[in-house]
Amino acid sequence: MARLTDENVTLAKEIIDRYPRAKSALIPLLHIAQEQDGWVTDEAMRHIAELIGVTPAEVLGTGTFYEMFKFEPVGRYLINVCGTMSCALLGADDLMHAAEEELGIHEGGTTDDGMFTLHRAECQAACTEAPCLQVNYRYRFRTTPVEVRQLISDLRNGRLEDEIPPHGTLARVRQHIPADRGVGAVDPSRVTSPPEWITASAEGGAS
Amino acid sequence: MTSFPWAPGFIDGGRPKIVTSRFQYEDSHTLERYLATGGYEGLRSALARSPHDMHEEVRSSTLLGRGGAGFPAGVKWGLTPDGVFPRYLVVNGDESEPGTYKDRLLMERDPHQLIEGCLIACYAAGLSRCFLYIRGEMALAQERVAQALNEAYATGFIGKNILGSSFSIDVVLHWGAGAYVVGEETALIESLEGNRGMPRLKPPYFPAAIGLYGQPTIVNNVETLSNLPFIATNGAAEYTSIGTESSPGTRMVAVSGHVRRPGVYEIINGTTTFRDLLYGEEFCQGIRDDNDLKAFVPGGGSAPWFLPDQLDLPFEGRLVGAAGSMLGSGAIMVMDSTTDIPAAALTLTKFYAHESCGKCVPCREGGTWLMRILERVVEGTGTTDDLDLLLEVGGSICPGDMPHAASADLQLEATPFPYKMTTICFVGPSAYVPAHSALTLFRSEFEARVASSRSRSRIPVTVVGAGS
Numbered sequence: 191m192a193r194l195t196d197e198n199v200t201l202a203k204e205i206i207d208r209y210p211r212a213k214s215a216l217i218p219l220l221h222i223a224q225e226q227d228g229w230v231t232d233e234a235m236r237h238i239a240e241l242i243g244v245t246p247a248e249v250l251g252t253g254t255f256y257e258m259f260k261f262e263p264v265g266r267y268l269i270n271v272c273g274t275m276s277c278a279l280l281g282a283d284d285l286m287h288a289a290e291e292e293l294g295i296h297e298g299g300t301t302d303d304g305m306f307t308l309h310r311a312e313c314q315a316a317c318t319e320a321p322c323l324q325v326n327y328r329y330r331f332r333t334t335p336v337e338v339r340q341l342i343s344d345l346r347n348g349r350l351e352d353e354i355p356p357h358g359t360l361a362r363v364r365q366h367i368p369a370d371r372g373v374g375a376v377d378p379s380r381v382t383s384p385p386e387w388i389t390a391s392a393e394g395g396a397s
Numbered sequence: 398m399t400s401f402p403w404a405p406g407f408i409d410g411g412r413p414k415i416v417t418s419r420f421q422y423e424d425s426h427t428l429e430r431y432l433a434t435g436g437y438e439g440l441r442s443a444l445a446r447s448p449h450d451m452h453e454e455v456r457s458s459t460l461l462g463r464g465g466a467g468f469p470a471g472v473k474w475g476l477t478p479d480g481v482f483p484r485y486l487v488v489n490g491d492e493s494e495p496g497t498y499k500d501r502l503l504m505e506r507d508p509h510q511l512i513e514g515c516l517i518a519c520y521a522a523g524l525s526r527c528f529l530y531i532r533g534e535m536a537l538a539q540e541r542v543a544q545a546l547n548e549a550y551a552t553g554f555i556g557k558n559i560l561g562s563s564f565s566i567d568v569v570l571h572w573g574a575g576a577y578v579v580g581e582e583t584a585l586i587e588s589l590e591g592n593r594g595m596p597r598l599k600p601p602y603f604p605a606a607i608g609l610y611g612q613p614t615i616v617n618n619v620e621t622l623s624n625l626p627f628i629a630t631n632g633a634a635e636y637t638s639i640g641t642e643s644s645p646g647t648r649m650v651a652v653s654g655h656v657r658r659p660g661v662y663e664i665i666n667g668t669t670t671f672r673d674l675l676y677g678e679e680f681c682q683g684i685r686d687d688n689d690l691k692a693f694v695p696g697g698g699s700a701p702w703f704l705p706d707q708l709d710l711p712f713e714g715r716l717v718g719a720a721g722s723m724l725g726s727g728a729i730m731v732m733d734s735t736t737d738i739p740a741a742a743l744t745l746t747k748f749y750a751h752e753s754c755g756k757c758v759p760c761r762e763g764g765t766w767l768m769r770i771l772e773r774v775v776e777g778t779g780t781t782d783d784l785d786l787l788l789e790v791g792g793s794i795c796p797g798d799m800p801h802a803a804s805a806d807l808q809l810e811a812t813p814f815p816y817k818m819t820t821i822c823f824v825g826p827s828a829y830v831p832a833h834s835a836l837t838l839f840r841s842e843f844e845a846r847v848a849s850s851r852s853r854s855r856i857p858v859t860v861v862g863a864g865s
């Protein structure tokens with residue numbers, strides 16, 4: 191149960207500043223909270239509400255719409271086995287059975303040691319590489335039941351720590367807009383005229 | 398024809414390429430490679446002329462939107478009301494349609510091409526801020542685009558006074574968090590405003606009138622924008638020299654399921670036929686194990702199904718529409734003779750039922766009804782009444798004639814696309830489409846299933862393990 195750390199508050203403010211209206215940062219900030227704690231805590235949601243000037247209920251209201259946000263602890267590794275058409279046609283059920291057996295849990299469950307949560311997911315946009323799965327949103331393409339068992343064993347033994355960060359971490363490269371290069375976000379109610387290059391270039395190019 | 402270990406899924410057939418021309422390079426995502434292969438030349442060319450001229454160039458290219466609806470991009474840009482500012486560009490990178498992926502590859506493999514496309518669009522249409530909305534589950538795409546944006550800012554391609562001109566713009570990377578419906582453009586805008594991703598009531602039909610923060614907003618798909626650097630660099634005439642008059646250029650198409658060589662291909666628009674794609678040596682090389690083709694979905698999970706009867710149709714929007722389906726997002730899913738048709742329909746209906754945002758009753762309730770009826774049929778506990786009920790429930794989502802393919806065997810004529818709908822967006826109808834197609838084209842399989850009392854707890858969709 192934690193508010194955002196000072197470091198994350200700095201990051202959150204940088205993100206909020208990119209939007210003409212602060213509420214637009216709601217989903218990106220929920221990702222940061224989830225990255226910090228592995229799931230989205232009530233405290234973090236209250237903190238996000240303060241940062242963007244909405245009520246905690248609004249944060250929860252938006253957050254619960256989206257599949258990726260977890261409002262209770264999940265495993266360090268979230269295994270999402272794709273079950274939609276192309277994967278189903280090529281053996282998604284077999285992958286799920288192998289994962290269930292290897293982990294000793296059913297679809298939707300979390301292992302007692304808190305290492306793994308297993309979900310059936312909807313289409314992961316890798317249909318030609320079916321059947322596929324994601325561990326913390328990192329792909330495994332054209333997977334077999336044998337490979338699923340091996341993957342779980344590798345994760346258990348810490349052999350994939352570098353490749354697959356703990357649940358909650360998405361992109362490890364973040365956008366950073368340099369202060370001297372950024373144009374900055376302006377509240378739309380304060381703009382009424384066309385952008386400069388449109389007025390400047392009525393007669394020709396902008397350069 | 399080649400594939401590359403750094404671009405899993407993509408297959409280069411050696412044909413003219415517009416958007417995948419750099420996929421052959423392992424470092425295609427870097428600024429260095431981009432600049433070495435003509436990168437940002439389109440932006441320079443755009444800045445050397447007026448925004449109006451650049452817009453006209455795109456208009457005359459007839460570049461069609463690649464997100465699903467196929468609306469011409471140049472026309473869409475012109476739908477913003479006069480004199481209302483600021484205007485925004487929102488990039489739809491929330492690719493989630495079953496069977497589809499090409500935007501993910503374009504973002505992972507050539508993020509600078511997309512960014513350059515965004516800049517050209519903003520310059521031409523007078524859009525003063527760009528939000529690049531990337532599907533949450535695509536961690537690598539987010540990393541690649543973030544890296545590319547950072548490089549482009551550092552070198553002066555984005556930000557204040559780009560390349561010394563009066564053109565100044567920020568491109569902001571935004572993460573999604575997992576919701577199929579957010580691919581609908583008004584839902585995308587709601588999500589970007591920090592709300593639940595539910596489509597807005599229409600009219601207005603286009604967010605070009607009232608969009609993000611109530612301002613004129615253009616929503617363009619990743620693949621659409623990725624075509625712009627080519628058009629700006631080489632001109633509309635060279636672009637339209639590829640493909641056909643009504644469908645110029647190329648298209649990225651993902652072919653998955655029971656083919657020998659599933660893959661994402663960049664094909665010539667309008668002329669390549671489904672037979673070429675499924676059986677051609679440079680494409681999928683036929684059905685696995687020399688099985689017979691049973692059916693295929695020609696345009697993503699929302700599209701009505703086709704039979705072998707439709708193989709000789711070209712991949713062209715109007716012809717496919719007249720034949721009872723749609724090209725949608727450029728995704729073909731192939732089912733061979735081993736496929737359990739009711740179970741296959743169930744996987745798709747289940748997807749859309751699960752992804753309903755809950756705003757419209759026919760979708761929220763109807764999608765779940767359709768899923769439960771299909772589950773009963775597949776599990777062997779359904780009755781013949783269930784088949785009528787399926788059509789009745791579906792009819793409350795899509796009243797009137799449903800589009801479907803022609804079949805010589807069934808002596809069935811085609812009913813052309815589109816359907817009527819009682820919902821705001823296409824999620825509800827999409828739950829019904831696979832059920833309707835399957836039942837219309839393979840009714841005997843459903844009847845055999847409801848007549849039997851065999852019950853199974855697990856539902857294999859097909860015979861597994863025989864594939865290539």
